Amino acid sequence: MIDKMNALRWHGRNDIRIDEVAIPKVNSGEVKIKIEWCGICGSDLYEYKSGPLFIPESKSHPLTGRKAPVILGHEIAGEVVEVAHDVKEIQVGDRVTVEPIRSCGTCVQCNEGYYNLCSNRGFHGFDGGGGGLAEYTTCNADMVHKLPKKMSMEQAALVEPLAAAIHAIRRGRFAQGQTAAIFGTGPIGLALISAVKVAGAKKIIAVEIAEKRRKIAKEFGADIVLNSNEEDVIAEITKLTDGQGVDIAFETTGVEVSYNNAVTATINSGKIVVVSLWGKEIEINLNDLVLTEKEVIGSIAYRDVFPVTMTLIAEGSIKPEKMITKQIGLEEAVEEGFNELVVNKDENIKILVNPSK
Ligand SMILES: [Zn+2]
Ligand SMILES: [Zn+2]
Structure with missing residues (x-):
């Protein structure tokens, strides 16, 4: 046939x-x-x-x-x-x-x-x-x-998942010298670590429970990888950012506690970019955004970033x-x-x- x-x-x-x-x-x-x-x-x-x-x-x-x-x-x-x-x-x-x-x-x-x-x-x-x-x-x-x-x-x-990460950092208006936390280090989390690193992040904190993914997160450029099963993630991130919280957090897990940690770990007026898909509704307290002027931003796929993504990979930056x-x-x-x-x-x-x- x-x-x-x-x-x-x-x-x-x-x-x-x-x-x-x-x-x-x-x-x-x-x-x-x-x-x-x-x-x-x-x-x-x-x-x-x-x-x-x-x-x-x-x-x-x-x-x-x-x-x-x-x-x-x-x-x-x-x-x-x-x-x-x-x-x-x-x-x-x-x-x-x-x-x-x-x-x-x-x-x-x-x-x-x-x-x-x-x-x-x-x-x-x-x-x-x-x-x-x-x-x-x-x-x-x-x-x-x-x-x-x-x-x-x-x-x-791998251009497609990397492009999703580049779009997400654009959505979050990420700027050189900022601190970033990445919740979850599957493919998109690792792509985000690469993307904020090449964009000039001052400090990259990853949060991941799986051993192998924690190791690879380091290889991709995370400065610190926290295990939320064993550590108080909020306390650690606060300590690592002079008591302020990160400038920007990326949620890639689709898990309620991870989203709420991302919001709490972010500096007042900072940004939380949600890249994950959600199987069900979750409980949130909007006061966490109202009283702090934090911004939660959605990010879906990409637009106009495939060429730059391919260049970054081809030249070895990512x-x-x-x-x-x-x-x-x-x-x-x-x-x-x-x-x-x-x-x-x-x-x-x-x-x-x-x-x-
Ligand atoms: Zn994909
Ligand atoms: Zn249309």
Whole structure:
């Protein structure tokens, strides 16, 4: 069956499968990519265990016209193997990564340039328009970025989580010389440590309970890594910041106590950037913000930061590849990828999948 390929698809919560599907055809404006590596993201795990959040389950997505089952995977690195007749800027043979945001281009947000907030927003790898956990994917040429020569395909698969971190520090208006606390040091937490470090943080404090992740947080540039199971995180951060608290805190865990610690550990008028996704509501006291003029800021995905992210990685200012703990084939992706990341959080950080294997 020459026109079929294997793909990992989300059918429903707790139900992902390797299916045989049709190889996608290139439509006008599109390119076709043979995937070399695709990372499994925290948001993929969220959809697997708590979704759907971004996946259209019962109603078709407005931009793709599709609904579940959908192909997962949005941390994409691969080579262009076909381009539509009207695509000029991307050519066959280009090594690329995909900025996986699908936007309508006509809504108020799109007109402002806030394409990551498009009112019809879709994410490639969630919205039914294809994904990276398949041998091939097609997408609009304007979602594709050519890799710098010096960038490896593994690095290319890590551009997306790094871009999310760069966007988050922009959202938090992070400035050189500030102190930062990063709550949770999974892929996004590690990316944030790299991002604030390259942006000139004075002190980086990470908070993490998993032993292996604590060690890697240090390697990524955290000055101090606190274990919230063993230490009084607030007292320690206060001590480490001359009694003031950090200028900015990043919440990446989606855990209530971690969010509240992030708020408490931040200086008055400081900022708390929330990058995590939340499976349920949490209890907060708004006086913690009103009486202190602290700002809580949401951050979703990225806009206009893929080029700078790729430059930082290619020139070696950010070295993300240490977060890769495992590289597997598509056949193993459910057990050795998704389930492994859910069950064995302590041992794994980023798992890359090669869909051709
Ligand atoms: Zn991701
Ligand atoms: Zn739009």
